[in-house]
Amino acid sequence: MSGKTLYDKIWDTHLVKQRADGTALIYIDRHLIHEVTSPQAFEGLRLAGRTPWRTGANLAVPDHNIPTTSDERRQGLAGIKDPVSKIQVKTLNENCKEFNILELEMNDLRQGIVHVVGPEQGATLPGMTIVCGDSHTSTHGALGALAHGIGTSEVEHVLATQCLMQKKMKNMLVRVNGALNLGVTAKDVVLAIIGEIGTAGGTGYTIEFAGKAIRSLSIEGRMTVCNMAIEAGARAGLIAVDEKTLEYIQGRPFAPHGELWDKAAEAWKCLASDPDARFDRVVELSAEVIEPQVTWGTSPEMVAPVSGSIPDPMTESDETKRVNIEQALHYMGLRGGTPIQDIQLDCVFIGSCTNSRIEDLREAAQVVAGKKVADSVELAMVVPGSGLVKQQAEAEGLHEIFIKAGMEWREPGCSMCLAMNADQLGEGKHCASTSNRNFEGRQGFGGRTHLVSPVMAAAAAIHGHFVDIRELNN
C-alpha cells in the first residue's frame, strides 16, 4: 500500500462519517467570518432557533468593504459613507455579540484582511481544517492546514454543526525545483504555475506545493502561493510543515503555549506527504527559468514574463483561445505583440491578501526608497494587510518611504482588490496590482488590472510602465 499525501492525512483525521453516496461529514476546526458572506447565515440560525455548535472555533473580522482612509476610519461605524457597507459592518458586530463570537472590530489594532489576520493571530494552525465564506481561504494552506472557501449556506451549516458535507478531491503535486533568481518572488512562482496549468488546471484537486524553491520561501511567500491556488482552479493549496512553519507560529495569541506547544509541535512534524504517497497528477517546474511575471489579460493565466510580449492572437491556431485573447486585449485596450515593458500605468495598488504582509511592504519600500512615483501615475496606494502589519511597517519607517515617494498609505482592508469600498480603479485605467484577480471590472468598472509582485508594482510606480526588476537590482 502506498503512503498518504498531506491532504489524505488531514482529511482522514477529520472524517466524522462517510456516507454511502460518496459524501463525507468533515469536522471543521476553525471558521473565519467576515461581513459580506455571513449575514444571511446568522439570520438562518436565528430563524431556526439554532446556536453555534462551538463558538470558540469562530473568529470574525470585517475587511471587504470597510473604508481605508484614516479620516473615515477614525469616526468608526458612523464614518462609513457607503450605506450598504455600514449596514454590513454593523450587522457583523451585532451578530458576533448576539452569538458570543470573538470579533476583531474595524478599529481593533488586530483587524485586517481575514486571510492575513488568521495566520498572524495563530488562529491558523497546522493540521487544522479551516473554512471561510471567501474563496481565498486557500491562503492558510501555507501553514499545513486544509483550508478552503465556502458559500453562505455552508457558513450557516458550519456555524450550526461544526461540520461540512464534502466530497474528497484528488491529489495534485506541483513541484518547483531549483533556486529562484534574484528579484523573482513567490508571486511570480504562482503566476508561472497558473500560466503553466491554466485557471482550470487544479479543478477537482487539492494542490500540494513542494520542491526546493517552495521550501526556500518564507511563510509569507508560501501564503502568497497558496492564496492563488484557487486561481488555478483548486479550492485548497497545501505546503508541508517544516521548521519555518513552527517558528512562524510559536508565541502567537491563538497558538498553544508551554508544554502544549511542545506536544503540538511534535505532532505537526508529521504533516508532510509520505515519500511513497501517490498523486493523481504531478507537475514539475524549474525555478531557474521563472522570470518576474505580468498578466496582460483578464484571467490570471493570461500571463507573460517581463522580458516577453503580449501574445499575438493571429498566431494562435486554436479558435477558442484566439477569440479569448482578442476579447481580453479588447477589454484591456492592448495590442498583441506589444512588449510587456511598454505597458503604461495609471495606478499602482500594493495590498490584498496575496501581498500585503510585512515582507511584501519591506520589499516594495526598498524599491521606492529615495525615488518618486512617475508623473503619469495618478494614484499609487499601499494598503497594509492588518493593523499589526501597519504598526510594524510604521515602526520600521516604511510608511515614510512610501509617502515621500508620493504614495498613499492607507488603513488595512481589502480595498481596491475588489473595490467594494470607495477604492475603485477608474474606467480604462491600467493598474499594476499585487492582488489575485484581473477579471473584468474587478478593481472598478472598466478598470484594467495587471497582476504582479510587490517589487514589480513598486518599480512600475516609479517608472510609469513595467520594468524588469532584475535589471534594477544590478
Next chain:
Amino acid sequence: MKRFIVEKGLVLPLDRANVDTDFIIPKQFLKSIKRSGFGVNLFDEHRYLDKGEPDSDNSQRPVNPDFVLNQPRYKGCSILLTRDNFGCGSSREHAPWALEDYGFRAIIAPSYADIFFNNCFKNGLLPIVLNRETVDQLFREVEDTDGYELEIDLNGQTIIRPNGSVLEFSVDEFRKNCLINGLDDIGLTLEDAGDIHDFESKWREQSPWYFNPPKMT
C-alpha cells in the same frame, strides 16, 4: 425548517404561466442582509403601483387593487395555485424565502423551474405537481367559490377538496421525509449530532491545541 404535515388553507389563484423569480421578488431586494422579511415584497411589481426599494415604507405605498393578492377574499391564503414553469429565472433562494415569509406553505402547478423546485423543499415549501386538466378544474372551482380551501396531507399524499373528493399527488420519498420532519441540510447533519459529539471529544483529547482559548494580551 418548519415541518409540513397537514396544511388546510385558503387558495390563491395566480393565473399565469412562466412566473419568474423577478416576478416573485425583484432583484433590488437581493442587496438585503436578511433572509426573512421578504414577504411584504412578494410579487412587488404587480402588487404595488410604484417601484419598491429595499428601504421603502411598504405600508405607505399605493397597492394595485386589480392584483389577485390584494383582493380581500384571498386574505390569509397559504396555498398558491398557478400555471406551468413557475419559478423560472435566477437561482435566487430569495424566491422561496419571500413566498414562505408571506405565509405560503404549498404551491400547486402543472410544472416548475428546476432550481426553484429544489429550493422550495429546502425552505419548508411543498411544490405539488398536478396535471393541467386538474389545475384548470381547480382554477374554476376557486373562482366560483368564496373561501375556497384545500387540505393537503403530505403523509397520505392527498388533497381534499371542499366537496370531500380526494386528489392524489406524488412526491420524492427523501424530500417528503425531510419536510415531514422539518429537516433542512443542517437538520440532516444534526441527525448525526451524536457522531459529531463523539468525534469532537476524541479529537479534543488527541489534539487539545486546536481547542485552546486564545491568549490575549
